[in-house]
Amino acid sequence: MKYLDVLESKLGRKATREEIEAFTVMWSEHCGYSHTKGYIRQLPKVGAGGNAGIITLDDYHFLAFKVESHNHPSAIEPFNGAATGVGGIIRDVLAMGARPTAILDSLHMDRIIDGIIEGISDYGNSIGVPTVGGELRISNYYKHNPLVNVMAVGVGKNEHLISSKASKPGQVIVIFGGATGRDGIHGASFASEDLTGEKATKLSIQVGDPFAEKLLIEAFLEMVEKGLVEGAQDLGAGGVLSATSELVARGGLGAVVHLERVPLRESDMLPIEILISESQERMAVVTSAEKAEEVLRIARKHLLFGDIVAEVTDNGRYVAKYKDEVILDVPAKLLEESPEEPIYDYTPAPFRKFRWIRFKNVDAHDVFERYDYMVGTDTILPPGLGPAVMRVKSSALGYSLVIHSRADLGAQDPYWGAYITVLEAIRKTLSVGANPVAITDGINYADPDIEPLGLAGQMKGLRDACERFDVPVASGNASLYNTYKKKGIPPTLVVGMVGKIENLNIPKPSKGPVYAVGYPDFSFDREKKLQEEITKLVRKGLFVISMHDYSRMTTFKNALSKLGLNLRIQTPITEAVHQMVIVFGEPKTELPVRKIGFCY
Ligand code: ADP
Ligand code: MG
Ligand code: MG
Ligand code: MG
Ligand code: MG
Missing domain, CATH: 3.90.650.10 (PurM-like C-terminal domain)
Structure with missing residues (x-):
């Protein structure tokens, strides 16, 4: 046991065998958060915390949501590891008094691991909760350490919290x-x-x-x-x-x-x-x-x-x-009270151009078509076209859900990787006409004892983005030691964001010219402008989508083709970071606009 001497000095005597067993569990990183609780305490928060995060939807309803990792179990036993990951996070939402309404999965692996996909679909489909969104990131970084982060969402009555x-x-x-x-x-x-x-x-x-x-x-x-x-x-x-x-x-x-x-x-x-x-x-x-x-x-x-x-x-x-x-x-x-490891101040490097580390191009339909995303009949916007949009039963109210990460940037700079992840989740949320309300953050990291500053950077990037763009944290999870023979994953912050929607008439993609709207690089003011512009465009009835890999878009193109639409992009945008969204139809805007293709 790692902290045996601490335990024995607190007890003032030798620990018994049972105490060692019990404290090995409770003071494990997984339960005790020794390396992360100092950072988590500094995040801007909303809600009381507890088994899952809470936001109020209206006078009658609250939304409960949390992300959880099942990385280690899924590496050893893909099917059961992933399946129990779903079951576990569903119970966290349930414990708040909410009926589970949706699941989202963020998957990082070196290839599509069927057992993991089957584990998620088998469990989610059997309990009748739709898996409405997710992300699929294929890269060699995750060869020995696949990441399976699952977010669950539920709706409860305020009187029953x-x-x-x-x-x-x-x-x-x-x-x-x-x-x-x-x-x-x-x-x-x-x-x-x-x-x-x-x-x-x-x-x-x-x-x-x-x-x-x-x-x-x-x-x-x-x-x-x-x-x-x-x-x-x-x-x-x-x-x-x-x-x-x-x-x-x-x-x-x-x-x-x-x-x-x-x-x-x-x-x-x-x-x-x-x-x-x-x-x-x-x-x-x-x-x-x-x-x-x-x-x-x-x-x-x-x-x-x-x-x-x-x-x-x-x-x-x-x-x-x-x-x-x-x-x-x-x-x-x-x-x-598991022992707390020291936390570190982190001074971010100035924002710079990033290398374009492309993850493998895959069609996420191969994954999410194995999930039931319609069961419950409250899914307004299914996977493939942006964030999921859900309706609150017997109410005019809706909420958007998205789960997002940018480990390609995290690998180059943990701070900006985390920061940009939050911003992109905000753009996505706005793109369906929703108002971002709160996030649940999934910290995924390698060995904090070997590289403590990478963890500090990830946490600072998360904190700064949430503070500056005013989206607090309602819940989260931390998974450390995603390493194999001491080599680990890049800092991979997974952000689950919920938004509120009053108008469930969300614009649909349409035939006609397709534009990129926004700037090629990052600044705070420009990001704010872009955020305002997205909301305006959606209100005007234009379909907006925010994604970071504009060069391939396989999943999006296939989702369009299911609607009978084809997309031809003539001038793909390939900066690793850009502040742009794709807009279908004529965007009347003061922001830079570039025609990039056609939908027919
Ligand atoms: P569980 O025991 O259900 O797995 P956790 O141990 O993952 O729950 O989380 C314990 C508590 O700490 C929860 O309230 C959770 O929301 C909060 N928490 C954990 N990690 C984070 C984080 N990265 N950001 C915010 N809150 C967090
Ligand atoms: Mg716990
Ligand atoms: Mg719990
Ligand atoms: Mg749990
Ligand atoms: Mg946990």
Whole structure:
């Protein structure tokens, strides 16, 4: 264990075997954020935080959203790794009291890895949540370390927003869902290491059951609707230990956990294995002692296992017992307070011309056509033509969703790579007539101990862009140690952006001349001008699309051809960074305009 000496000095004694196991999980980079929490604290924020980020849509609805990585599991076992990535992030959104409405996936790999695509489509399609957007970046950078970042989105009623903590002693924690087995033991610490490590075995990979997840969603939402849920958390990395200790520690409370009550799939599990197993499709619900029976009745009605596994206490201790035997007895706060690594100030280099590092040209239809993007019937704008646009059921309101990254720039300059990623996500959001509201950021990085400044640059670029362009961060994720034999991925910031839309009449591509509007290079003022111009053009009914590789556009061209349209670009634009959008039809604008082709 990496921080054993810190742990023993805090405890003031030698740690027991169980404590070492528990703190290995909770103080892993994946659960504890040692290298990133200092930077994350500095980001401009919106919403209360918790299992997922929250923005208010209107007087009745909120939107919950978060991005999560499943990079390490997907490298070892593509199908189950990617599938459980979807399942995990869906539960984060669910835990806020929201019905999951959409999935987006950001994929970086050296070739299309079928297992990963199948894992995502199999899980998403089975739970009936559409995968409405994503990105597919093919490059040798990701040969040993594919990146699978999945963003989930949900819509809830404001009156049913659920907190991510226990609030008073005497409450109980019910855990319900699938039964617990040995799958995923030490998954969190495995996800915090170089992939050549000895934990890189299939033993650490969880197995998903989307049908159980579907039951979990319906059961949980019924509990929410009936006012039975006083706090909630999904079970993901770190299993029962992470979910229950985080719930009580956030409320400044403690818990007594009864491990013999956790419904098991394998009868001979050790208590510590029950505590840290990462079996999927489980939720923890904080409720009162009186309401707990009703919670369990609803779980059983939906054919799920469940039991009252813990009581909330006021003494701040986290006590895990198996029958009368105490397995763990530590301050709950200590489990949350993983040691913090130093953070670094980063002074960005002046903006300069970037090299054009082109990722392989692929048609994303080969991927997203395997996803169901229409199930639920709220998808207004399907993949291929820009950001996804979704309607809020029984309302005139809509929201846009996009997930975006620029690792080709990140490889050259982590600061500007991150910064430009945010700006491009804003342009995309504006291009469907939406107003950018907030982002969820997915940090993907190599080894912060070898190159701490690259991480500092990525975080500073993200922070500066969010501050200057006024789009706060609602939630996020960090995945470090994406390395193999110590060599790693380029800084790859994945930005998921949500926007609000009042007018769901979004312009469609049309026949006629096609223009590039905007400047060939970057400055703050020009970016602002371009942003305003995009909104104006869309209001005038012109179809606008923002993309960064104007030379190939295979996916876009194929999406057009499905609408019976052909696109011929005569003068492709090939600067690595440009502040331009493509506009279909005559753009009356003061910005530089160049005719680049024709749609017929
Ligand atoms: P989970 O346990 O569901 O995987 P995480 O451990 O990924 O959740 O995240 C813990 C909390 O920290 C969440 O509230 C998440 O939104 C927040 N968070 C993590 N990374 C970031 C980030 N890069 N930016 C903003 N918030 C973040
Ligand atoms: Mg966590
Ligand atoms: Mg969570
Ligand atoms: Mg999660
Ligand atoms: Mg996470």
